[in-house]
Amino acid sequence: MNVLKGRSVRAWAGFAGAAVLLFAIAPLALSDFRLGLLAKYLCTAMVAVGICLAWGRGGLLTLGQGVFFGLGGYAMAMHLKIADAGPGNLPDFMQLYGTATELPWWWKPFENPAFALAATVLLPMAVAALLGLFIFRRRVKGAYFAILSQALAAALAIWLIGQQATTGGTNGLTDIQGFFGYSLDDPVNQRMVYFVIAAALLLLMAIARQLINSRYGELLVAVRDSEERVRFLGYDPANVKLVAYVVAAGMAGLAGALFVPAVGIISPALIGIVPSIEFVIGAAVGGRASLVGAVLGAIAVAWAKTALSEEFPAAWTYFQGLLFIVALAFLPGGLASLAVLVRRRKAVERKTAVIPVGEAA
Amino acid sequence: MSSGSSGSRSSRVPRRGFLAVGAALTAVVTLSACGAKTDAAGSSSDKAAKIDVSGDTVKVGLLNSLSGTMAISEVTVRDSLKLAIDEINASGGVLGKKIKPISEDGASDWPTFAEKAQKLIKEDGVAATFGCWTSASRKAVKPVFEKNKSLLFYPVQYEGLEESPYIFYTGATTNQQIVPALDYLKSKGLKKLYLVGSDYVFPRTANKEIKAYAKANGMTILGEDYAPLGSTEFSTIANKVKASKADAVFNTLNGDSNVAFFKEYKSAGLTAKSMPVVSVSIAEEEVKSIGTQYLAGQLTAWNYYQTTAGAANAKFVKAYKAKYGQDKPTSDPMEAAYTSVYLWKAMVEKAKSFDPEKVKAASDGITFDAPEGKVTVDGASQHVYKTARIGEIGTDGQIKEVWNSGKPVKPDPFLKGYSWASGLS
Numbered sequence: 041m042n043v044l045k046g047r048s049v050r051a052w053a054g055f056a057g058a059a060v061l062l063f064a065i066a067p068l069a070l071s072d073f074r075l076g077l078l079a080k081y082l083c084t085a086m087v088a089v090g091i092c093l094a095w096g097r098g099g100l101l102t103l104g105q106g107v108f109f110g111l112g113g114y115a116m117a118m119h120l121k122i123a124d125a126g127p128g129n130l131p132d133f134m135q136l137y138g139t140a141t142e143l144p145w146w147w148k149p150f151e152n153p154a155f156a157l158a159a160t161v162l163l164p165m166a167v168a169a170l171l172g173l174f175i176f177r178r179r180v181k182g183a184y185f186a187i188l189s190q191a192l193a194a195a196l197a198i199w200l201i202g203q204q205a206t207t208g209g210t211n212g213l214t215d216i217q218g219f220f221g222y223s224l225d226d227p228v229n230q231r232m233v234y235f236v237i238a239a240a241l242l243l244l245m246a247i248a249r250q251l252i253n254s255r256y257g258e259l260l261v262a263v264r265d266s267e268e269r270v271r272f273l274g275y276d277p278a279n280v281k282l283v284a285y286v287v288a289a290g291m292a293g294l295a296g297a298l299f300v301p302a303v304g305i306i307s308p309a310l311i312g313i314v315p316s317i318e319f320v321i322g323a324a325v326g327g328r329a330s331l332v333g334a335v336l337g338a339i340a341v342a343w344a345k346t347a348l349s350e351e352f353p354a355a356w357t358y359f360q361g362l363l364f365i366v367a368l369a370f371l372p373g374g375l376a377s378l379a380v381l382v383r384r385r386k387a388v389e390r391k392t393a394v395i396p397v398g399e400a401a
Numbered sequence: 402m403s404s405g406s407s408g409s410r411s412s413r414v415p416r417r418g419f420l421a422v423g424a425a426l427t428a429v430v431t432l433s434a435c436g437a438k439t440d441a442a443g444s445s446s447d448k449a450a451k452i453d454v455s456g457d458t459v460k461v462g463l464l465n466s467l468s469g470t471m472a473i474s475e476v477t478v479r480d481s482l483k484l485a486i487d488e489i490n491a492s493g494g495v496l497g498k499k500i501k502p503i504s505e506d507g508a509s510d511w512p513t514f515a516e517k518a519q520k521l522i523k524e525d526g527v528a529a530t531f532g533c534w535t536s537a538s539r540k541a542v543k544p545v546f547e548k549n550k551s552l553l554f555y556p557v558q559y560e561g562l563e564e565s566p567y568i569f570y571t572g573a574t575t576n577q578q579i580v581p582a583l584d585y586l587k588s589k590g591l592k593k594l595y596l597v598g599s600d601y602v603f604p605r606t607a608n609k610e611i612k613a614y615a616k617a618n619g620m621t622i623l624g625e626d627y628a629p630l631g632s633t634e635f636s637t638i639a640n641k642v643k644a645s646k647a648d649a650v651f652n653t654l655n656g657d658s659n660v661a662f663f664k665e666y667k668s669a670g671l672t673a674k675s676m677p678v679v680s681v682s683i684a685e686e687e688v689k690s691i692g693t694q695y696l697a698g699q700l701t702a703w704n705y706y707q708t709t710a711g712a713a714n715a716k717f718v719k720a721y722k723a724k725y726g727q728d729k730p731t732s733d734p735m736e737a738a739y740t741s742v743y744l745w746k747a748m749v750e751k752a753k754s755f756d757p758e759k760v761k762a763a764s765d766g767i768t769f770d771a772p773e774g775k776v777t778v779d780g781a782s783q784h785v786y787k788t789a790r791i792g793e794i795g796t797d798g799q800i801k802e803v804w805n806s807g808k809p810v811k812p813d814p815f816l817k818g819y820s821w822a823s824g825l826s
Contacts (some may be wrong), residue, residue, distance in 0.1 A: 073523040210537045210601035215544040225548050309511050332545040357468045
C-alpha cells in the first residue's frame with residue numbers, strides 16, 4: 041500500500057510539474073513562433089500517448105497512426121474551411137479546382153461545429169473499431185498487422201491526392217483563417233490554441249495512466265506477453281486489443297484536430313507511410329512502454345528535427361538518422377530505460393554500501 | 402472484454418474516478434487562469450514581424466527542399482540564388498547593405514515549408530524570401546507570407562489561377578508556357594493528344610486547362626492518366642498511349658517518373674517521330690539524368706534554355722559553371738530564380754526601402770536584362786512578362802529552340818484573355 045501511495049504521489053507531483061512547465065514557464069520563455077512549434081510537438085506527443093498504450097502496452101505495432109491523425113485533422117479542417125468561406129460559399133480550393141456549385145454531400149455534416157468536433161475523435165475511433173474487429177478476430181498480428189496499417193495509411197493518402205476537387209489533393213486543406221470565431225492571425229489566439237493543446241495532452245496522459253494502472257491495463261500487458269495464456273484464462277484477447285487500438289486512434293484523431301489550428305494546414309503529407317513511421321519513432325526513442333518516456337521522446341524527436349534542420353539545413357537528415365540508430369542500439373527500451381538504469385545502479389550502490397556496515401557489526 | 406475492465410474491485414473505483422476528474426479539473430483551471438494572463442500580456446507582445454536591417458547587412462531567406470524527393474531540383478535553384486546574391490554583394494549590395502542569405506530546408510514536405518517560412522520571417526527578420534518549387538509548397542506558405550505581410554519570390558512555372566499580394570511569380574504562368582505549347586502543336590497539325598501527368602495539383606490543373614483549350618480549338622484528348630509522384634511503373638500507361646494512336650503526348654510528369662516513362666515509351670516502340678512528347682517539367686538537369694538516348698528529338702516548353710542566345714545568358718552560364726562545376730547545366734527555374742533576386746534588388750532600389758509594401762508599390766515596370774532576355778514586372782498581377790520558347794532535345798543533352806513567341810508575353814494567370822478558359826476559375 042505504501043508503494044502504491046508513493047507512486048501516486050510521484051505521479052501527482054509529475055503531473056503538477058508538467059502543468060507548471062507547459063502553462064507558466066514555456067509561454068514566458070518562448071517567443072510566439074517557438075511556442076507555436078511547441079504546440080505542434082505536443083500534438084505528436086498526443087499521438088505517442090496512444091502509441092504507448094497500443095504498442096508499448098498492447099504489443100500492437102501501430103504503423104498507421106497517420107490515418108487516424110489525418111481523419112481527425114481533415115474533420116476539423118473541413119469545418120474550419122466551411123466556416124471561413126461563410127454561409128452559402130464554397131471553400132476557396134473547391135472554386136479553384138472543382139466544378140461543383142454546392143458542397144459535396146459528405147462535406148455537409150461538417151458545417152455543424154458540434155458534429156465536426158465529435159467527428160474528430162469519434163470518426164477515427166469508429167474506423168479503428170471496424171478495422172480492429174476484422175483484424176483481431178481473424179488473429180492477424182505482428183508484422184502482418186503492421187503491414188496492414190501501413191497499407192491503409194498509403195491508401196488514404198493516395199485517395200486524398202486523387203480527389204483534388206473535394207479534398208484539395210496534394211495541397212491538402214490550407215490557409216485556415218479562423219478557429220470557431222477566433223482569428224488565427226492574432227498571436228493571443230494562437231497562444232490559446234497552445235493552451236488547449238497542452239491541456240489536451242495532460243488529459244490524455246491522465247486517461248492513459250488510468251487505463252494502464254487499471255485491471256484492464258494488466259490484462260493488456262498479459263495479452264502482449266502471452267496471448268494464448270490469456271485466451272486459456274477465458275478472456276478474449278481480440279477485445280482487449282481492440283480497446284487499446286480504438287483508444288489510440290481517438291487520441292491520434294484529437295491530435296490531428298488540434299494540429300490544424302496550431303499549424304494551419306492538413307495534407308496527405310502528414311498521413312502517408314513516412315509520417316506514420318515518424319510517430320512511432322518518437323515513442324520508440326523515448327521508451328514505448330513508459331507513458332512519460334513516449335511523450336518526451338515524441339517531443340524530443342520533433343524538436344531535434346527542427347533544431348537540426350535549422351542548424352544544418354543541408355545535412356540534418358544524416359544527424360537525425362544517427363540519433364535514431366544510437367538511441368535504439370544502445371537504449372532499446374528508449375530514453376525511459378535510462379531512468380530505470382540509474383535507479384537500479386543507485387539500489388546496487390545502496391546494497392554495497394550496507395554490506396560493509398553489516399560485516400563490521 | 403470491457404466487462405472485465407469495468408467490473409474492477411469496488412474499493413478502487415472511487416479513488417481512480419476522483420483522480421481522473423481531478424486531473425481534468427486541474428487542466429481546465431490552469432487553462433482558464435493562463436488564458437486570462439495571456440490576454441493581458443497580449444498587447445505588449447503583439448508586434449508585427451520586423452525586417453532586420455541592423456548593421457550593414459540585410460537578410461533574405463532561401464527556402465528550398467535540400468532533402469527529400471524534390472532536393473535534386475531545388476538544390477540547383479538554391480545554388481543559382483546564391484550566385485545572384487554573391488554577384489550583387491560583389492558589386493556593392495542593395496541600398497549599401499550586403500545581402501546575407503539564410504538557407505532553410507523545406508524537406509519536400511509542405512507543412513515543413515510553412516514552419517520554415519515562419520521561422521525566416523519571425524525569427525530571422527528577412528526582407529524577402531526566395532524559393533519553393535511545387536505548387537503544394539507554395540500553397541502551404543502562401544497564408545504565412547500573407548499573414549506576416551512578407552514577400553516571397555517564386556521562381557518556377559506553375560498552373561496559374563493564383564495571385565497573392567505577397568508573392569512575386571518569376572516563372573511562367575500557363576499562358577506563357579502551356580498555351581504556347583498547345584498553339585505550337587496545333588500549328589503542326591498535331592490535334593489528337595494524350596495527357597500523362599504526376600498525381601498532384603500542377604498536372605491536374607494544367608490538364609483541366611488543356612482540355613478546355615482542346616475543346617475550343619478542334620483538338621481531341623484521347624486519354625488522361627496520372628501516376629503517383631515518384632512512381633516508376635509505366636508499362637501500362639505506355640501501352641495505353643500506344644493503343645490510342647494519338648498525334649502527340651502532353652507530359653506533365655515530375656521528377657524520377659520521367660526516367661521510367663521515357664524508357665517504357667521507347668520499349669513500346671514509340672519515337673519522337675511517330676508520336677512526339679511535349680514535356681513541361683523536363684529541363685537540362687533532368688535531360689542529363691533521364692539520358693539523351695530516350696529523349697533525343699522530343700519537345701519541351703520553357704522560357705529559357707542554356708542555349709538561349711545573348712550576352713546576359715553567356716555571362717550567367719559562365720559564372721554558374723565557374724562556381725559550381727563545368728558539367729553543371731543551367732535550366733529555366735534556375736534562371737528564373739537568379740532573375741528574381743535582381744528584380745527584388747531593382748524594386749528595393751526604386752522604392753529606396755526594404756519595406757514590403759513600398760517594394761510592392763515600386764514593382765510595376767521594373768525590368769532586368771535576364772539570361773532569357775529582357776523581362777518586365779507586371780505590377781498588377783505581380784507576374785513577369787516572359788518569352789515563350791519551344792525546344793527540341795538534342796543528342797548532346799542541350800535543348801535547341803525551334804520556336805519562340807517573338808516578344809515577351811503578358812502574364813495572364815487567370816487566362817482572362819482567352820474565351821475558352823472562362824469556366825476555369
